[in-house]
Amino acid sequence: MARAQGKVASRARRKKIIARAKGFQGRSKNNFRLAKQRSEKAMQYAYRDRRVRKRNFRSLWIQRINAGARLSGLTYSQFMNGLNKAGIDLDRKVLSDLAVSEPLSFKSLVEQAQTALSK
């Protein structure tokens, strides 16, 4: 029986990793050994950063809400406390969106928070 050769499979396996390292710097994009290390590290970063992205966006939204609320005379923490007391359950993504693109709607939210706080 003819002997099975490994070279086809090896080449395919290495090509897959080199393809994953497209656009990397220096030898990392051409050299299999480096490409493997760098692409594995890259995927580890990707795994971590999918989680970090959620935190980053939340903090960005908070900054925008804070800026919007301060225009109407409340700080972020007072505003969120007021919304809680008023029973308003909008999340920070929507609130920041409103603060940027619907300033009047956002202002009425701040007013509701203010009345809830003063009770």
Added chain:
Amino acid sequence: MFAVVKTGGKQYRVTPGDVVVVEKILGNPGDKIKLDHVLMVGEDGQSPEIGSPLVGNNVVNCLILEQSRSAKILVFKKKRRKGYKRTKGHRQDHTVLRVLDINGKGMVKQKSKTETTNKTETTKESKPKESTQTAAKNLAEAPNEEAASKKKKATAKKKASVKKKASTKKSTAKKN
């Protein structure tokens, strides 16, 4: 006008005519569904109705455009020097919705509907995808940066997948 509606654990600000990608909702493409977890309704020139937490008796009517899955994510975990390495692919199920109206208001006239019914089956299949892309593009031009960037990514991915499909079709045609 707009409404803030909650589905799949996330809140979306929608206006009639929008195309939104949400967590999977059961139903077939072409079905109409009602999203009744409405948190806020705003109209032009009026003070918004703000629910505490819900605005009662409000409904956002939607049309299911497609039941699809996100682009593949490679989940890769590794602990160095411990011989631990795991690779797993993940595609999230999601549903593409077109927002028809909010409480029956703000209906958007749909030309594409009549067009698709006149044409052949093949165009029917391709039509809804194209329309979602264009609508998503329109959304991407909206001032909201992070939402826009996310949607741009989504459209780019979709384009890529469509291209892939097209190329595979071509190759099969050549073989024949």
